Every structure is written in C-alpha cells, then in structure tokens.
Amino acid sequence: DASGGESTVSPAAVQLPELPADINRNALQLTEGLQLDVTVALVSAPSRVWCQATDGSEACTSLCDQLNTLCAEAVAVDSGCHTEGTVYAVYYGKDESWYRAQALAVNEESCHMFFIDFGNVEDITFDCIAALPE
Numbered sequence: 031d032a033s034g035g036e037s038t039v040s041p042a043a044v045q046l047p048e049l050p051a052d053i054n055r056n057a058l059q060l061t062e063g064l065q066l067d068v069t070v071a072l073v074s075a076p077s078r079v080w081c082q083a084t085d086g087s088e089a090c091t092s093l094c095d096q097l098n099t100l101c102a103e104a105v106a107v108d109s110g111c112h113t114e115g116t117v118y119a120v121y122y123g124k125d126e127s128w129y130r131a132q133a134l135a136v137n138e139e140s141c142h143m144f145f146i147d148f149g150n151v152e153d154i155t156f157d158c159i160a161a162l163p164e
Contacts, residue, residue: 072149082147093147097128097163104128104160112136112159117146121158130162 067084101119112118112133120131120143131143131154140153 071147074149078149094127094129097130100163101128101160104163106157107159107161108156112141112156117162118143119160119162120145120154121160122152122154123158128160133159 066081068081069084070079070081073079097119101121104119104121107118114133114136117130117132118141119128121128122145129148130146131152132146133141134144134151135142140155141159142151143154143159144151
C-alpha cells in the first residue's frame with residue numbers, strides 16, 4: 031500500500047477480465063504425470079497461468095519478429111471500425127513491439143485487448159491497433 035506496509039487482497043476480491051469464449055481451443059490438455067519445459071508468461075490468478083512451451087518459444091519469437099517487420103509501416107484501423115472478437119496487430123508501447131491481440135471490448139477512446147500469446151489484458155488506444163497483415 032501507499033504507506034509502505036504490506037497489503038493483502040482476498041482472492042474473492044480480485045476481478046479477472048472476461049476472456050474470449052474460444053480461448054481454450056488450442057490449449058494443451060494436461061494430464062497427471064505429464065512433464066513439460068515451459069516459460070511462464072503471466073500468472074493473473076491461481077486458475078490463470080499462461081505458459082509457452084520452451085521448445086516452441088522460437089515459434090512465438092519468430093511470429094513476433096514477423097509482426098514487427100510487417101507492421102513497421104502499419105496504418106491504424108479507423109477508430110469507428112473496431113469489432114469485438116476480432117484479432118488485430120497491436121503495438122505495445124512498453125516494449126515497442128507488435129503482438130496479436132483480440133478486442134474484448136470497444137469504447138470511445140480505446141479497445142480492451144487480450145494479448146493472445148501472453149495472456150495479459152490491456153486498454154490500447156486506437157492509434158496502436160492495425161489490421162493483421164495477410
């Protein structure tokens with residue numbers, strides 16, 4: 031907290047964002063005894079852990095590199111043309127890179143975006159959202 035002391039939040043008080051209904055379509059089904067080498071991308075709650083298979087990390091890095099190359103000259107989608115559920119190329123200013131993200135909600139100034147490969151959810155202004163390259 032602001033006073034420098036520790037603060038605790040009840041798990042029941044944590045409001046998790048609503049995720050796309052089809053989010054599990056490519057999820058790996060885990061079985062008891064299965065062992066995988068993974069990199070944890072995000073833990074947003076005990077029931078929401080986003081991992082990437084270590085042996086597949088090159089594929090994700092390659093995809094991000096391709097998006098950064100293809101989107102270097104990207105033109106933002108007009109502010110009135112964003113659609114909930116659509117997947118876009120999104121510029122993430124914190125690391126100055128492009129990623130795939132699905133629009134969860136659209137308001138007057140931004141889109142609430144779900145970053146497909148990493149699990150995080152952020153509000154992104156329209157000038158940072160472009161159509162995915164063909």
